[in-house]
Amino acid sequence: MPKLDTISWSIDGKIARIVFNRPEILNAMNNQATIDLNAVADAVAQEKNARVVIITGEGRAFSTGMDLKALAAGEVEMIYHHRFERALRVFETMDPIVICGIKEYCLGGGLQLALACDIRVAADNAVLGLPAIKESLVPGLATWRLPHYIGLGRAKQLVLSGENVNAPRALEIGLVDHVVPLAQFDARLDELARQYLANCSEGTRQSKHLLNQSFDLEYEPFLQKYFERQEIAQTSADHEEAKRAYREKREPVWE
Numbered sequence: 001m002p003k004l005d006t007i008s009w010s011i012d013g014k015i016a017r018i019v020f021n022r023p024e025i026l027n028a029m030n031n032q033a034t035i036d037l038n039a040v041a042d043a044v045a046q047e048k049n050a051r052v053v054i055i056t057g058e059g060r061a062f063s064t065g066m067d068l069k070a071l072a073a074g075e076v077e078m079i080y081h082h083r084f085e086r087a088l089r090v091f092e093t094m095d096p097i098v099i100c101g102i103k104e105y106c107l108g109g110g111l112q113l114a115l116a117c118d119i120r121v122a123a124d125n126a127v128l129g130l131p132a133i134k135e136s137l138v139p140g141l142a143t144w145r146l147p148h149y150i151g152l153g154r155a156k157q158l159v160l161s162g163e164n165v166n167a168p169r170a171l172e173i174g175l176v177d178h179v180v181p182l183a184q185f186d187a188r189l190d191e192l193a194r195q196y197l198a199n200c201s202e203g204t205r206q207s208k209h210l211l212n213q214s215f216d217l218e219y220e221p222f223l224q225k226y227f228e229r230q231e232i233a234q235t236s237a238d239h240e241e242a243k244r245a246y247r248e249k250r251e252p253v254w255e
Contacts, residue, residue: 023061062126206230209229
C-alpha cells in the first residue's frame with residue numbers, strides 16, 4: 001500500500017501497528033484521514049498473520065477527533081461520517097484483537113474509534129470526552145457503543161454534558177481497561193499487547209465475534225451462534241495444540 005498522508009502502519013510479526021500522524025494538530029482528523037483510516041483498516045484486516053493491532057497517535061496525544069478548522073470552513077460533509085463509521089466497523093469486527101493506546105487527548109472521533117477497539121490502554125494523563133454537542137453534532141456511534149461499556153445513565157451524562165473525564169475516572173466507570181504511567185507508556189503498551197497476543201487463539205477470535213453480538217441477539221439465536229463458533233474453535237488446529245501442550249506440560253504455541 002502506498003504511503004498515506006495522515007496515518008502510518010507496519011507489521012511486526014503477529015502485531016500490526018497503526019499510528020495517527022498529524023501531531024502538529026494533536027492528530028485531528030480531516031477528510032483525508034477518514035480515507036486513510038479505511039485503507040489501513042482494510043489492509044490490516046487482510047493480513048492473515050496479524051493477531052493483535054495497536055492503534056496510537058504520534059506525539060503527545062492520541063487524537064482530538066474531527067479537525068474543527070475543517071469543520072468551521074465547511075469542509076466536512078456527510079460522506080466524512082459514512083467513511084469514518086465504515087472504518088470503525090472494520091476494526092470492530094476484524095479477527096485480531098484491536099488495542100487502542102491513549103496518551104493525553106482522546107476526544108470526539110478519537111474516543112469513538114477507541115470504543116470500536118477491543119481493549120483501551122490509557123496513560124495516566126489521558127483526557128477522554130465526546131464534545132460533539134458543543135458543535136451541535138451527534139458523537140457518531142459512540143451513542144451506540146458507549147452504553148455497552150459504561151451503562152446508559154453514564155453514557156447520557158457524558159454525551160449530553162460534553163464534559164471530559166480523566167484516566168482514573170475512565171478506569172472506574174469502564175471506559176478504559178488499563179491505566180499506565182505516562183513515562184512507561186510505550187513499554188507497558190507493548191507488554192500488554194504481548195500478553196493479549198499470548199492468548200490469541202482461534203477460541204479468542206470466536207469469542208470476540210460472539211461478544212460483539214451479545215447485546216444484539218435474544219438468547220436462542222445467540223445460543224445457536226455460540227454452538228456454531230464453539231464447533232469452529234473445538235475443531236481448530238489451535239485447540240489440538242492446546243491439548244498437546246497440556247499433555248506435554250508446556251505453554252501452547254498458537255497459529
